[in-house]
Amino acid sequence: MMGASTVLELYKPQIAEVFAQAADKGVKLVWLQGQSDSGCTVSLIQGTHPDLYDAVLKLNVNIMFHPTIMVPSGEEAASVLQTITPDVLVVEGSIPTGEKKHACVVGEVGGREIILEDCLKDLAAKTKVAVVAVGNCAAFGGIPAGKPNPTNAKSVSGVLGKTVVNIPGCPAHPDWVLLTLASVLIGVMPTLDALGRPTAFFGVKLHDECPRRGFYDAGKYAENLSDEGCLINLGCRGPVTLADCASRKWNGGMNMCTNAGAPCIGCTHPEFPDKVSPFYVRTEALPDFYTHEFFKYFTGAVTAGLAGYVALDAVNRRRKAKEEK
Known part of the structure; x- marks a missing residue:
């Protein structure tokens, strides 16, 4: 079996081209963060293929929202979430729900809080290509959903009531994220198992x-x-x-x-x-x-x-x- 690092080495020019084409076409990517430590974002940023990293930076003009790396802040940043129609929606971290949903607020616009659970449902309904849950917290609930789960935290699929592309891990491997995003950005959905995981990465014990x-x-x-x-x-x-x-x-x-x-x-x-x-x-x-x-x-x-x-x-x-x- 060919290792993923070898695959990346062989195909990184094509993957870089995918991100560059996505930027040229104006593909809109929104990255929400819920109950997480941003570990998956850090893992992705610390990937060891500089040309791929540069390609992601080129795509930054179309990463319309990412709390960790975006320049805008406050109401200027949060207001984007009310008007954008994402092509790809990435979620990192679990989502507090029900009576505890106020435990995670994305931002505030006009004095009104944007609650993550509500924001996720709204954006997911408008997303054109794919919803991608990055990290175990987003994919399956992870540590925040562990007992006694004081915030009634759920996974992305648990909130939306449907299967999404799940990339578990604490944190998720940067290759898993990059290769999956490269796939969905060109409209090719990876083969998923019953839990929504790409079988290319999660098909072997x-x-x-x-x-x-x-x-x-x-x-x-x-x-x-x-x-x-x-x-x-x-x-x-x-x-x-x-x-x-x-x-x-x-x-x-x-x-x-x-x-x-x-x-x-x-x-x-x-x-x-x-x-x-x-x-x-x-x-x-x-x-x-x-x-x-x-x-x-x-x-x-x-x-x-x-x-x-x-x-x-x-x-x-x-x-x-x-x-x-």
Whole structure:
């Protein structure tokens, strides 16, 4: 399988051209931020392909609203949201709803607050091409929607009541965002799974491509973060996490969590963080963990793979116990 960094290296001139063409055609992109730490924006900005970054900067004339990077502020900035018809609407962060919706206000125009939930519904109804949820908070609710969820936070699709393009992750990988935006900007929707995730990025279990997978198959488990071996005993959630981190890598294609000695915490998981917590702790009740509500979203092939994982894990653990005796 060709790594995403290789794909970007091969096709970055075309992707840069897509952004340049979008700017020439006057494609309007609006980026809303809800309950988030702006981590996905920072991740995108710190992508390691300068020509792509320059292309995004060229598109800035048509990024009509982005709270973190836009120059206008106050009423001047917020007033755009009342008149614009976006081609692409990007949302970062979860959305407080119902009686708690006032917990996130986008801005104020004429002394009247623009509440994120209302603004999202209004803009999504007018968006011509695609609504893209960037990061786990926007895609699935993420940390703000974790128990006890004091603001009744929801994902973008949870607010809109329909499937959107979901790019989970805490944060989302810059490649995932750039490649998806390049696709939707030219009107080509990526192939999505049942949860709205592009299958090109979220079609494989991290466990299957993990650089430590050989240790798992051999039944060699790390008991400390500095140990050589599979990190399952230290709470690795790779077996239930769909993401191509192992082949794509982070930080310019240099490394990824398990290769650096840290267990995967499942940050792209649809029930992150609640159902993959506590971090760095092995989940003993593996069958219960794998058959939780999210399990229904997996395909039959992945389901079979998880069942095989549970069985093989049990065999490996029994073998290790015998060796220790």
